[in-house]
Amino acid sequence: DAKTTQPPSMDCAEGRAANLPCNHSTISGNEYVYWYRQIHSQGPQYIIHGLKNNETNEMASLIITEDRKSSTLILPHATLRDTAVYYCIVTRLNNAGNMLTFGGGTRLMVKP
């Protein structure tokens, strides 16, 4: 399985862009990069995913390097409600479908 490495914690000022890095140097060609977040003790919330190209949706942007060994999740204008643990996951496809293996994630603290 492709393993991901994320910083354990980050701070961001409210209204500024939050850039959350993730290393996945052993990713395979058909594996996707997914980002989820977990606010306090709520269920994980899907944010965005990508394979090779950069992706953008209403929540965030995902920048994947050309060699696919790392990616960055960008929250363009962080708010206090974005304070959460963010998980970068490289999914493995097997009989269970798109397998998610949650690591430690990055605890993002958005400060006023």
Place this chain on the structure above:
Amino acid sequence: NAGVTQTPKFHILKIGQSMTLQCTQDMNHNYMYWYRQDPGMGLKLIYYSVGAGITDKGEVPNGYNVSRSTTEDFPLRLELAAPSQTSVYFCASSRGQSGNQPQHFGDGTRLSIL
């Protein structure tokens, strides 16, 4: 936009008792999952289902049972509750077997076994 609905949200169970955690989804997803999350830890897969009538074990299935009689519902059964099963349980669903299909989660059931 109901998505994945879990009941109950909280429950306290005595050692040795049994209970069923309910999960239903209204997105017509084929795949459904049960995870548990212990304090400060990531999620671990308990059981999953790829369609009605088909279930299989995940990483930590001991002490649990599941059934999938309909596409919408995927209940998780604890037969003889033990303190080690105190955890937060999350149900999730996804459309199908593709790397391009995200899982969508419910808000969880917080279960304490005393």
